[in-house]
Every structure is written in structure tokens, then in C-alpha cells.
Amino acid sequence: MKERITGAEALMRSLVNEGVKTIFGYPGGAIMPVFDALYDYRDRLNHILVRHEQGATHAAQGFARVSGEVGCCIVTSGPGATNTITGIADAMIDSTPMVVICGQVGVSMLGTDAFQEVDVVGITSPISKWNFQIRRAEDVAWAVSRAFYIAKSGRPGPVVLDFAKNAQTGMVEYEPAKVDFIRSYDPDPQPSDEAIKLAARMIDDSVKPFVLVGQGVELGNAQNELREFLEKAQIPAGCTLLGLSALPTDHPLNMGMLGMHGNLGPNVMTNQCDLLIAIGMRFDDRVTGNLNTYAKQAKIIHFDIDPSEFDKNVKVDLPVLGNCKTTLAAVSKLISPAKHNSWIQGFQPYAEKEYNKVIEKAIHPTQGPLLMGEVVRKVSEAANNEAVLVTDVGQNQMFGCRYFKFTKPRSVVTSGGCGTMGFGLPAAIGATFGVPERTVCLFVGDGGLQMTIQELGTIMEQGCPVKIILLNNNFLGNVRQWQAMFFNHRYSFTPMANPDYEKIAEAYGIPAHTVIDRQDLDDSIRVMLDTPGPYLLQCAVMEEDNVLPMTPPGADVDKMMLEIKE
């Protein structure tokens, strides 16, 4: 007779089978049998106790984004589950593989408004790739295997398992399950030879081709395939926010960041190229601006693994369905080597213009208060441009992504589609577990830090080596900038009184320092990076600094503002 174990232990064995080593979680009533089973698996499953369930999800996201593995969370029912909603929605829009396991009341109590009962399957249905309520211990192995298969395959995303208490305590003759096929779900669509051939022909025929690099390149581990493709035909490229580290910043064909606060050249040239080649990106409105004027002059090829992205926002001439690791390699084989010298040189004047009008002032100021841009660039360089960049959301994010430099793949962790303030600190915690050998630098504002500041407790307990660079301007800076630009400087509830962050860090036993003067910046950064473990570096930055250039929302992609006219 086979060994009989509880559903909770079946979950532990299933997680081990899936290769899970790190779990971010928080116990509670309806998940107690699982935490009891976890107590015996501490040698195999490293459970990180966060301080709020939202932190667990963002930590799992940070972990997944840098490691390429599935992030895993375990939380309780009711409020424990609803606290994960923001992280699940964030992971959905940013295609981050994650499995969230929530406790649930027993089956006999379902639908009775029992204590800490919430319709988790109903709530998470539109924001998860898949969800499932485990009602019997017999279903644990299958559900967990299916959950991990769905989360990591195809276009990755979050999966929610709603684990009823009776299924946790129920006994089962455990047999490992392996789901690697679902009839109604094709995560690896076969690329069409015709589309590949046609794409190659269109690229060969193009005089002014331009590539948009999205996170799909990182998700498909196609960074090398991308480089070979770009280099063979000498095609210039711009990167989306989440695709920034798919191509090294200083690669000669990397023309910079796309989007509302991206670089001037790639945005302007989007409307001048004759062929736009989008790879693993979804034409977000923050990238396209006004769709009616977006790349109308160009033919468009779209490489993506998710067919629902084709023609969603931008009509494309040729969709190329499939994993870009396969499709890019196939197209690279067929295209002819090319040069495109004059087209590439055409980016230069825009780069110079942006440097003179914006970048130089942002990263090499000679007087006045500290600027966010200079802090970001100095930290990046002090870490040899090899660190992982984690940002919160807002000006810290835009300055972070504009001025941090990348030499390694999977180096940017930021909340793109959802724009979740409070994402940064827990995501940085997760990143330190995902790539313990790398330096993790978090840029966070005074607003976002306070949204998940409780996770300093997790950092304290775990000793996570997060380098927290607090860009403190006593404002909710990004909203303030918009108020200045579009709401006649009416600063409605954006100025913020701040606590003494050094004292807060001290209370958590985290070394901290505040920089006010420019001449102290280099040394302070050095000390931060040389100090083992966590560190909080508070930078007192200019209060009313603006992120530039900027394409105002809904404006044409090539009409970027380089300055704000008062």
C-alpha cells in the first residue's frame, strides 16, 4: 500500500518536485496545515516571512524576473489573499511567472460568508493566467504541476491556487504528477515558415529598419539571438522599459529607451523608419503615444508568442507567431548582411540634441541640489554597470531606467504595465534571493518606500543585501510634475512631510547615511556598495525636478518635449 500523507504535505512534495527552493509567504488561519507541513520541509524549502502579503507577491516577482524561475507565494485566505491582488495584477500585465497559493475555508463552508472567506477564484479570474480551487487532497499534485506549467510556459503569468482547508488536511496516496501538455493551450506555437521567409524578405528590402526590443526577448532567453539578428543586418534598436537589459546599453546598435520618458532618437525615428520590427513587446500606450500617427509610414512586423497581441493596439503587416528565440534565429539565417550606415547615423543628431539639452544637465550638474539622474548614473558606474536595477514607480523609476546602464541580461526589475507604487522594496528583496551573487540596487522615492516600508523588517530578519537608494524630494514627484505641466501648478496633495528615514533604518538595524552635498556623493555610494548586507542611502534631491524628455499622454511619439516651458 502506498504511503498516505495530508494534502498539505502533498503540496510540499509537489513544490519540491517543481524545483521550488524559495517561497515568500505569511501564515494565517486557513493555511495553517500547510505551514505546519512546511515546518518539516525547512531544509528543502526556504520560506521568507514577509511583513505583508503584497510584499510576498512583489518579492516573488522580483525573484522571478532576475532568475527566470517561477516565483512562489503562500498566504492565508480572506485578507491574506486579497492583499496579493495588486501583485497578481502586476505580474499579469508584466508577464511574470508566479504561483500564489492561498488558503481557503473548507468546502463545506464555501459560500456561507465564513470567517476569512473570499471568492478568490472570482476575484483573480481576470488578473491571472489561470486559477483553480483545490477542493480535494487528491487534486494537489495535478493542480500544482499544472500551475507551474502554465505560469512558466508560453507567455508567462501568475497562477492562483485556492487551497480549501479540508483538502489541506485530507489524506491522499501521493503520486507525483507531471503536466506538460494541455489540449486547449499551446505555449509553443510552431512558427510559420512562410511568415519567417516573408519577414526576411521585408527586412532585406528595407532601407530604414528599426527594431523595438521588448521583455519577450528576456522571457524567451533570446538575448544572443537578438544580437546576432541586429548585428547581421545592422539594424538599430530601441528598448521598452522592461526590455532595457535585453541588449547592453552601450551596444552600438542600442539607440536607447522607447516611450514617454525614453530617448529622443528612438521615439522620433519610430515615425521615420520604413520597417518597424517589434519583438516581444505589446505596443503599450506609454510607448506609442497617439496611435493615429504612430509609425504610419512604416510596414510593421510583430514577433510575439501571444497571438492576442497581434493587431491589438497597432495594426501590423506581418505577425510572426512563436518563441522569439526560435523565430529570430530563423529570420537571422535568411536575411542578408547589410549596413544601413546613413540610417544609423541619422540617430546621432537626436542623441546629441538630447544630451545637450537634457542628459548633461541631469547627470553632470555643477551647482544646485543633488539630482536624481546624477545619483542613478553614479551608482550604476560605481557598480561597474553590472548591478540589477530595481525601481519603484514614478520619477525614481524614470530616472533609474534612463540613466542606469546594463551589461547583463535580466537586470531590470520595475513595475511596467501596472505602475505599482510600493513595488520596489519587496521586489528588491526577491531579487537578492533570485541572484544572490549580484548587487541589487533599489531606487525608490519617499512616497513609494512608505507604501511597503514594513518590508524593512524582512530585510532585517533575512539580512537581504538590498542597496536602497532613497531619492527623497518631499514630494510625490511624478504627480507633482504632471500637476505643474497640466494642472497649472496646483500641487494637490503631493507635498509630503517625511519621517527621519535614517532613524527608521537604524531601528531595523540597517546601516544608513544621508547625502546632501554633491561632493559627498561618490564616497557615500562607495561606502554603501562596500558595506556587506543591506544599506539605506538617502539622497536629498532637488524638490521640483522634472523627468525629461517627455511625450505628453496621447501626443505623437515623435513630438517629445525637451524642456518644460513655464
Added chain:
Amino acid sequence: MPNQNNDCQTCGKCDKNAREKNSVRNGMPLHTILVYSENISGLLSQITAVFTRRQVNIETLNVCASSTPGVHKYTITCYCDTEMAEMLKKQMEKRIDVLQANYFTDDQIYIQETALFKLSTPAILENNRISKVIRIHDAKIVEVNPTYSIVEKTGLTEEILSLFDSLTELECILQFVRSGRIAVTKSRIEKLDEYIQLREKKHAQIMEQ
């Protein structure tokens, strides 16, 4: 496209205007979307959410087991342009347990719908035009008692609505219900079977590896 080529299986009694009124609204053609999914609970709400989120109203919805074991079939009608129909299709197919979604205009499918009318028997006895209308519309009287009579009408939406309009005028309706459209494709190719065969072949390949 409005259904111009529909060889309408009608009694000929419904007027053409009514038919056109039904096949286009606000310039949007009526689309019939046939969806096939695995028989897993919770899918209906996932499917309807795809419409809600894109501000498309569902006109009729029918769900039942299909001829393929374990597969459920949804027949959904809505007014939307072809681009929206395409987006709805893709977004539904994106749900893990949805096998296939396809959209059709009326000329591409054989359509049927059933309605039940509960009528007042005294009203019928008082006004002989009522039974005439029922006969003209080829409807069936399936139950009669001194209080009420039940009339069943199977046909196109337009025919049912035409009967409904006539009976409303005659002030005899106690209750009325339509089943919602059901449809089968006129195509000689069974797309779902092809899809399932293709997927089974892929499964076999995975098993071999």
C-alpha cells in the same frame, strides 16, 4: 456584413425590415461567436468577462455540452465590428481552457431559436385573430387549459419577434421567453475536430521526446 444571401428558412411572414433591423444595429453587424471549452467550472464567467471588459453587450447566450465528449459549446451573439469580433476571439482563446472561438455572420451558419409564449386562454377565445396569428406564424400550441395556453415557436429571431409583436398588439401575452440563438456552421470542415487532432499529434510528439 448584413445577411443578404441568407436563404431564409422562413414562413415568409416576417417583414424584411425587421430582419435587417436585427442583423445590424448602430452600423454594427450581428456576430455569432461559437466557443468551445473544456468542461471546467468557472469558464462561463471568464468568457463573459471578455465581452464586458470591451464594452460589448451579449445579446443571447446558450451553453451546452457539444458532440465532442468533455467539450462545452457556447453560442453567443453580439453586435460588433469585425475587428472587435477578432479581438474577442483572441482574448477568449487566450483563456487556458478555451479550445477554440470563431465568429460568423448569419450567412455562414444555420441558425435556430425557440420561444415559448404563455397566453391567456380567455383572450384567445374572445379574439379569433390570436389563433390566426399563431397559425400564420407556424407556431405550435402545446398546452391549453381554461386559464392559459402555451405556444411554442421555433425559427429565426426575426420570426419569433414578429410573432411576439403581433401577439403583444393583441394583448394576450402572460409570459414570453426566447432560448437564445443556437447555430451550426455551414462549412464542410469541422474546425474543432481538426484542432483537437492537431493537438493530439503534438501531444504524441511530446510523449516521444
